[in-house]
Amino acid sequence: MPRGRYSLHDPHDRTPLGGEQFHCAPGPSGWRYVAQTTTPSGxxxxSVDLAIDDLGRPIRLELQAREWRVRGAALDGVTWVRTDPSGEHASEGSVRAHSFTGxxxxxLIATTRLLRLTPGSPSTRVRLVAFTDPVLAPLTVDQSWxxxxxxxxxTDNGPLTVDEYQVSTVDTGELHTVHIAGDVVLSAPGIELEDLDTPPSVLPELPGLPDLPDR
Structure with missing residues (x-):
């Protein structure tokens, strides 16, 4: 069960945005990631609580950022509820998309589990609902991986396989690189792995990007 800490910063000017103290682990039916998030001052x-099934589909997502909360899952595409503590600004959403991002x-780990890419294979396009900071506002994005x-x-614990992904945002053409080992992000724009107590978990390889549901 990997445990560690990521630091987050603005990918353009490197302004510190805070961090995530996380642990994650594969289970009998997929993979789960749990984290507490902090401001730059600590x-x-x-918080983040994401569980995916063995095909990479989000079976439960719970996000909290300041006073805002989101609960979501894969259901006829993806479906979510976004609310503040009073419930006055609660809203529901459903989009014909493959998964979530933020x-x-x-x-990033969840998307790679969903896509199951192999080296040298053609890029794959995926539609995601992004919950953007600081109020977890939903935004549908198309990416190519x-x-x-x-x-x-x-390594001291045996060979560690590092996968290098190129990710582009379809509407802007912005291209960036992501390095992942097992279920741990080693580097990505705006993300640095600061500490890791145990080695990444090796997740099983299965084919499949599910078709989007017809509407």
Whole structure:
């Protein structure tokens, strides 16, 4: 069960945005990531709880950022409820998309589990609902993912395979690189792995990007 800490910063000017103290683990039916988020000063800022099934589909998502909360899951695409503590501003949403994304590194792992790419294969397009900071506002985005390299590195605990992905945002053409080992993000724009207590978990490989439901 990997445990550690990510630091988050603005990918353009490197302004600190806070951090995530996380642990994650595979289970009998998928993978789960739980984290507490902090401000740059170290104060509690929210939480992340994401569970995906063995095909990478989100079976439960719970996000908290300041006073805002989101609960979501894969249901006829993806469905969610977003609310503040009073419930006065509660709203529901449903979009024909494959999964969710956001600032947490958990979403990068979840997307790779969903896509199950192989090195050298053509890029794959995926539609995601992003919950954007600081109020977890939903935004539908289309991304293109390609696994450009997969390389084993020797460690004290045996070989560690590092996958290098190229990710582009379809509407802007913005391109960036993500490095992932097992269920841990090693580097990505705006994300740095500061501490890791135990090695990444090795997750089983299965094919499949599910078709979007017809509407």
């Amino acid at each position: 104060a509690h800022n929210g 600032s947490s590194p958990a979403f 390609a696994l450009v390299n997969s390389e084993a590195h020797p």
